[in-house]
Amino acid sequence: MATRFRLPALTLAAALAAAPASASVERAQAAQARGDLRAAQIELRNAVRAKPDAGDIRAALAAASLDLGDGDTAEREARAAMERGYDRAAGTVLLLRAYLALGRFQDLLRDFPAEAGAPPKLAATVAAMRARAQLALDRRDEAGRSAEQALRLDPAGLEPNLAAAVVATATGNRGAAEAALARALTADADNAEALLRQGALLFEDGQFRPAAEAAGRVLSRAPGTLQARLQRGEALLRLGDAAGAQADLDAVLRAAPGNPPANILRAMIFGQAGDWRGADEALQRISQQIPNIPEALLLLATVKRAMNQPAQAEDAARRYFARRPEDGRGAKLLAAIEMEGNRPDAAAGTLSRYAARGPADAEALDLLGRAHMAAKRPREAAEAFGRAAAAAPDNAGILGRLAAARLATGDTAGMAAAAQEALRVAPDGATARPMLAVAALSRGDAAAAQAELDRMDAAARGTEAGQLLEGSVRLMRLDLPGARAAFDGALRANPESIPARLGLVRVAIVERRDEETERLLGEVLRRDPGNAEAGLRLAAAAQSGSAGARAALEAAQAAAPGELQLALITANTQLRAGDPARAAALLGSEPLQNRRGDAGLQLLLAEVRAAQGQWDEAEAASRAALAADPASAPARRQLAVLLARRDDARGAEAVLEEGLRAAPGDPVLQGGVVGLAQQVGGLDAALAAADRLAQRPGGLPAAAPLRGDLLLRAQRPEDAARAYAAAFQRAPSQVLALRLARAWQAANKPAEAAAALNAWLARTPDDPAALSALAQLDMLANRNAEAERRLTAAVERAPQDATALNNLAWLTQQRGGAEALGRARGLAERAYYIAPTPETADTLGWIRAQGGDAAAAVPLLRQAVAASAAGRPAPDPGMSYRLAYALRASGARDEAMRVLEPVLSASTAFPERAQAERLRAELRAGR
Structure with missing residues (x-):
């Protein structure tokens, strides 16, 4: 910390040397010699009382008072000294310094004009002091001119050069300041201010020892110079000499x-x-x-x-x-x-305001990244950490946090690059290896995750993060007991751990332990009411009919009534459960009153009011949502729907049009326009609206597929295909290629669908979505080898595409043999870990059953069958067959029969029907 000192030019020692001898003056000289300025001032006051007409003594008292920071006494005594015949030039210097000490800068400029005709040295001194006053008033140009005037009048003079040094320092001209100080010291080698200013420049350069020595030179002549003790004390403090610094500070504090x-x-x-x-x-x-x-x-x-x-x-x-x-x-x-x-x-x-002013240091950018991560803004965090890493490329901690932020944004490649850099800096991998393991988990690569885990030392594996990784790897491999043990261990060591609870939730879901799942999710929300995963999982279970899940969700919301996102999830769940009255009461509750201006709350409230048949209130809430966020496309579309309901099509169109003027390519608003046109004028009107949107500046690419979408929904697949093809010809895109293929499939023309996809792949040979879609056509045509080849390429380019992974696993297991089954299992594990859907659970369960691991297969196949039955008259028959197969293999023959009977009693045809009938016969025969 740089301390600003008030620097004297006329020392007390010089003033005392000029004062007439007396007992009091002698005692003042002795006090000054030992550095006791307060005692020196007292003795000089006594001397003034003894000889009130002695101008030299009054001048000495003025100088002593300046050293003590007593500007009032200094001014009074300097005036009195000159009135009693003291040298005018020397007295004027004292008076000018008193003005400066008192901060009377405007008064100094008024009372001491730059008069012509004064003796050059005096005029130069006045100009120098005016420069200081002008600088204190931030009138730098004027200060520079005054300093130049002082130097013209007295180029080698002490005061002009000191003033020039002060101005040069303030304006950042280091070279000019050093040159002026050198001239000042030529004029007076022992001048305190010049030495101390020279020491201050050394201090700024980090040369603390020479800075302390410069102050020591002043103190050798004038031990009572407070500014010298301050400068030396600060320099000694920087040198680690706290005792020496304290001694100087004690001397200052005794005097002042x-x-x-x-x-x-x-x-x-x-x-x-x-x-x-x-x-x-x-x-x-x-x-x-x-x-x-x-x-x-x-x-x-x-x-x-x-x-x-x-x-x-x-x-x-x-x-x-x-x-x-x-x-x-x-x-x-x-x-x-x-x-x-x-x-x-x-x-x-x-931190953003600070960084906006110029280049920020790595520490500030790192802290900015942490703030963004804590505020759940990983993209902004990654940007800040990236800048921090550029400023400090060898900081493993920053690189590790950059990796975590990139992972949170889904940038696994960027995460891996940052983590590898962190490993380069810190080969022990304490920061990076967990990130690489998490990245492997996120793409479903259990082997890579296990490899990183194996490279971590015992201490790292024993931490909460290490145990969570262990549990996640075991969960991916469906080692449910091992996963549960790892997550339980993490929870025992960290009883408040939310990730450990969520890990146990995932285990309980596979094991179909619904009560445990709901209990754990409720515990998570009690500790972290804003936890999105827990809230959404409970909401999904509640909307599937679980009264326990709904009760747990509502209890968590009641415990944190002011948590907006949890309130919205809960109210939405109540609305979907057919209870809009409770949803309305929750959204209008007292704890949420200060959030009434939130667009999301008003948007949901509008939907709730509509479900209650309160149309005016629904419209008012939609308008409130739009007022809170004029850029909200969902709010505009909802308001337009409500206006159209009361036959105000013109008003609805105006609301949507206003939004499109600001965002002509918004797909939600475009969909609203097309939907409104169809509601009012039928399909032809909607098609015309779609064409207008596609021709509107800024409307593409979102408007390109609108015409085809309308025709496909109208069960006119060939017309839809032609519309997609025309749009593709104008502006080729992946979206149009995939929709064109889907339309040709709906028209039962697989060759045309394949041609559409191949046309796009001719442009972008590595497009994983097109490869995957083409592979599905191959599978339907029983071209399994070709499908497997395409899916392998798709998975290489999109390792987190769960659908492609699942399809590739299914094809691979059909080849048979232990090697194919092992590879299929790895693919299926990745697909299920990334997206635990009925389809991925079915594939993984079937592969585990075929591999002889029926105990692990049954929970997965149960999950698949139960999920496939949700909202349907019966579960998927193929999934039911595979569950029965695994049940029989695990010894649960009676349950296997109960699963098979309703499937085979129906007349539904499915590919595995013959195998299912054969299995039933074997079960009936006791085999």
């Missing part, structure tokens, strides 16, 4: 107990020793001056933070940041305090 720089430095010494109470007491001695000293505000914020007084710490840090927004120290301290107060948005705002 309220000296702000001395108290600030003393507080720093206490802080370095961890004595925060002592630091606080030192700062309290200058509490009135602290708001005017930015560095003191920064130190106060640091001290109050260490004393766990966050409100006072934040107030001081905020005031410092307002005064010095370009200083990263203040920005980082304020942001850290805001983060500790669980206000990551505020911290991100503070």
Whole structure:
């Protein structure tokens, strides 16, 4: 921390040497020699009372008072000295310095004009002091001209060169400042101000030892020079010599107990020793001056933070940041305090304002990334961490956090690159290996995840993160007991762990332990009401008819009534369950009153009011949602639907058109326009609207498939295909190619569908979606080898495509043999881990059953059958057959028969019907 000193030009020693001898003057000289300026001032007051007409003694008293910071006495005595015949030039210097000490800059410029005709040296001194006053008033150009005038009048003079040095320092001209100080020291080799200013420049360069020596030269002649003791004390503090610094500060504080720089430095010494109470007491001695000293505000914020007084710490840090927004120290301290107060948005705002002013350092960017991550903005976090890593490329911690942020955005390739860089910097992998393991898990690669886990040392594997990784790998491989043991271990070691509970939830879902699942999800929401995964899982279970899930969700919401997202999930669940009255009551509850301006809340409330038949209220809520977020396309579409319901088609069209003027390519608004046109004028009107949207500037690419979509929904697949083909010819895209193929499939023309996909692949040979779609056509035509080849290429390019993985696993297991079955199992595990759907559960369960692991297969196949039956008259018959097969293999013959009978009693045809009938016969025969 750089301390600004008030620097004297006329020392007390010089003034005493010129004063007439007397007992009091002699005692003042002795006090000055031992550095006791207060005693020297007292003795000089006595001398003035004894000889009131002695101008030299009054001048000495003025000089002593200046050294003590007593500007009032200095001004009074300087005037009295000149009235009693003291040298005019020397007295004027004292008077001018008194004005400066008192901050009377405007008065100095008024009372001491740059008069022509004065002796050159005096005129030069006045010009030099005017330069200082103008600089203090931030009139830099005027200060520069005054300093130049002073140098013209007296080029080698002390005061002109000191003024030139002051101005050059303030304007950042380091070379000019050094040259001016050199000339000043030529004029007076022992001048205190020149030596101390020279020492200050050395201090800025980090040359603390020479800076301390420069101050020591001043003190060797004038031990009572407070500014010299302050400068030496601060330099010694930077050199680690706290005792030497304290000795200098004690000398200053004996003479001037309220000296702000001395108290600030003393507080720093206490802080370095961890004595925060002592630091606080030192700062309290200058509490009135602290708001005017930015560095003191920064130190106060640091001290109050260490004393766990966050409100006072934040107030001081905020005031410092307002005064010095370009200083990263203040920005980082304020942001850290805001983060500790669980206000990551505020911290991100503070750091963003700082970073916007110019290049930010790695520490600030790292903290900005952490704030964005805490605020659940991984994309912004990744950008901040990326800038931090560029500024500090060998910081493994930053690289690890960059990897985590990229992973959260779905950028697994970027995550892997950052993690590998972290490993380069820190080969022990403590930061990076868990990230690489998580990335492998996210793409369903159990082998790679296990390899990274194996490379972690025992200590790392024993942490919560290590146990969670262990559990996740075992869960992927359907080692349910092992997964449960790992997650239980993590929970025992960390009883509040949310990830461990969510891991156990995933195990319980596979094991179909519904009560345990709902209990664990409720525990998660009680600890973290904003946890989206827990809220959505409970909501899905509740909407599937689970009264326990709905009760757990509502209990969690009641425990955190002000949590907006949980309230929206709960109200939506109540609405879907046919209970709009409860949903309305929840959304209108008192804890959410201050969130009534939220667009999402108003949008859901509009839907609830519509379900209640309260159409006016629904429209009012839609308008409120749109007022809260004019860019919300769903709010505009909902309002348009409500207006159209009351036959205000013109109003509905105006609402949508207003949105399209700002966002002509918004697919939600385009869909609203087409839907409204069809409602009012039928299909032809909708087709015309689709054509207009496609021709509108900015309407593409979202409007390109609209015409084809309308025709496909109207059961006119060939017309739809022609519309897609025409749009594709104008502007080829993956979306149009896939929809064109789907239309030809709906028209039962697989060759044309394949041609459409091949036309796109001719442009982009590696498009995984097109490869996967073409593989499905191959599978339907029993071209399994060709389908497998295409799916292998698709999976290589899109390793997280669960559908492609699942289809490839199904094809691979059909080849038979232990090797094919092993590869199929790995693919199916990845697909199920990425997307645990009925289809992936069925594939993995069937592969496990064929591999002789019926115990692991049955839970998966049960899950598939139960999910396939949701909302349908009966479960999928093929899935039911495979479940029965696994049940028979596990010894549950009676249950296998109960599963098969209803499937085979129906006349439904399915590919596995013959195998299912054969299985039933074997079961009846007791085999």
